[in-house]
Amino acid sequence: MVVKGVQFRNHRIVGDILDLAARYRDEGADELVFYDITASPDDRTVDRSWVSSVSRLLDIPFVVAGGIRSIADAEDVLNKGADKISINTPALADPDLITQLARRFGTQCVVVGIDSRAEDADWFVYQYTGSPDKTTAAQRRTLDWVREVQARGAGEIVLNCMNQDGVRSGYDCVQLAAVRNVCDVPLIASGGAGAREHFLRVFEDARVDGALAASVFHSAEIPIPELKNYLVQNRVDIRL
Amino acid sequence: MTRLAVIDSGGANITSLLSAFDRLGVAADLTTDADVISAASHVLLPGVGAARDAMTRLNDADLVPVIKALTQPVLGICLGMQLLCERSEEDNVECLGIIPGTARKLPVTEAHPVPNMGWCATAVSTPHPVVAGVEDGAHFYYVHSYALPVSEFTIASAVHAGPFAAIISKRNFVAAQFHPERSSQAGARILSNFLEWQP
Numbered sequence: 359m360v361v362k363g364v365q366f367r368n369h370r371i372v373g374d375i376l377d378l379a380a381r382y383r384d385e386g387a388d389e390l391v392f393y394d395i396t397a398s399p400d401d402r403t404v405d406r407s408w409v410s411s412v413s414r415l416l417d418i419p420f421v422v423a424g425g426i427r428s429i430a431d432a433e434d435v436l437n438k439g440a441d442k443i444s445i446n447t448p449a450l451a452d453p454d455l456i457t458q459l460a461r462r463f464g465t466q467c468v469v470v471g472i473d474s475r476a477e478d479a480d481w482f483v484y485q486y487t488g489s490p491d492k493t494t495a496a497q498r499r500t501l502d503w504v505r506e507v508q509a510r511g512a513g514e515i516v517l518n519c520m521n522q523d524g525v526r527s528g529y530d531c532v533q534l535a536a537v538r539n540v541c542d543v544p545l546i547a548s549g550g551a552g553a554r555e556h557f558l559r560v561f562e563d564a565r566v567d568g569a570l571a572a573s574v575f576h577s578a579e580i581p582i583p584e585l586k587n588y589l590v591q592n593r594v595d596i597r598l
Numbered sequence: 599m600t601r602l603a604v605i606d607s608g609g610a611n612i613t614s615l616l617s618a619f620d621r622l623g624v625a626a627d628l629t630t631d632a633d634v635i636s637a638a639s640h641v642l643l644p645g646v647g648a649a650r651d652a653m654t655r656l657n658d659a660d661l662v663p664v665i666k667a668l669t670q671p672v673l674g675i676c677l678g679m680q681l682l683c684e685r686s687e688e689d690n691v692e693c694l695g696i697i698p699g700t701a702r703k704l705p706v707t708e709a710h711p712v713p714n715m716g717w718c719a720t721a722v723s724t725p726h727p728v729v730a731g732v733e734d735g736a737h738f739y740y741v742h743s744y745a746l747p748v749s750e751f752t753i754a755s756a757v758h759a760g761p762f763a764a765i766i767s768k769r770n771f772v773a774a775q776f777h778p779e780r781s782s783q784a785g786a787r788i789l790s791n792f793l794e795w796q797p
Contacts, residue, residue, distance in 0.1 A: 413617055466646075542708075567711075596717070
């Protein structure tokens with residue numbers, strides 16, 4: 359499975375979002391993640407009409423991440439056609455939100471995003487990562503948080519390895535493999551993709567269920583059809 | 599003329615399903631009205647969530663006898679597939695009993711987390727108009743924790759920790775465990791085949 363993210367800041371560029379979504383759909387992306395990365399730090403209300411437009415356009419699943427702080431937010435996004443919602447900072451502020459969302463909508467709808475950084479021979483969770491000024495340590499060990507969110511009903515975990523983010527030197531396979539060992543739900547790797555070999559390595563070495571990338575796809579540096587052919591030739595079981 | 603009725607069994611995946619038919623140029627009525635359902639040329643039984651909630655909703659709307667009496671093409675999707683069968687192990691719920699079989703919890707193994715979420719290769723085992731033109735081994739998008747075992751009613755199957763029924767059919771009823779509305783072109787093919795099916 360290949361997943362990719364689309365960052366955007368306001369609805370004026372929804373047209374661009376739709377063009378990009380259609381491009382990825384036609385190129386064979388298996389799932390799209392839409393990050394409203396400024397939603398949590400700014401504590402603002404989000405105009406979500408774009409979710410309906412995206413849902414009408416796409417014939418593949420998509421996830422909305424960012425700005426979901428309540429059952430009502432999640433219901434709004436799911437009713438507009440999103441297949442899953444992804445929560446990150448609000449789950450750290452109120453872990454019970456995961457439990458409530460899973461109970462109300464089913465674990466399959468509830469993705470928990472975790473921003474994690476290597477420190478002192480361990481890994482720690484960070485919050486408010488959408489805004490560099492506000493990013494702070496969440497005072498939680500990543501492996502502990504991975505266990506807790508599953509116990510609370512997370513149906514999928516996206517692990518964003520911050521040390522690798524934007525570096526394009528490959529996914530953090532050591533950290534992802536450690537998380538894989540304590541993660542019984544689907545695990546999606548995020549952060550660090552720069553070459554097609556990185557995708558192969560993360561599927562082989564960390565046994566993740568999906569690999570998420572943004573910039574290498576936006577720039578068309580790695581064309582999706584070519585990447586998927588390469589992975590299939592290397593015996594990764596994905597859809598062509 | 600195609601008059602498509604979508605039975606409102608609760609759950610949140612209705613929008614994407616309606617959009618999928620919209621892309622095929624077919625409008626759909628989302629309804630629990632027995633007359634609308636009976637008069638439709640095609641009926642959809644979708645469903646996301648728990649089997650018990652969905653059966654309660656169908657019972658409350660007095661739809662159980664209505665669905666059983668339908669003779670036009672009926673497509674169950676995901677939980678809707680399980681509802682068409684006899685029982686679900688989820689809360690041990692009695693379902694519609696139209697297609698033999700009991701939905702069972704998917705076995706959990708280290709390599710196969712549950713829910714099964716993602717694209718699975720799907721093997722077509724029996725020719726059927728609904729799978730016409732669908733490549734054997736085509737990938738479809740699945741999101742489920744329960745599944746029907748492979749049986750004589752199975753048209754196509756997939757494998758998680760073990761094999762399970764991906765598409766089943768009996769008379770005018772057909773059902774898919776995957777989400778055709780989120781399964782790219784292969785899924786759209788299933789939906790358009792369904793609209794042309796004359797059981």
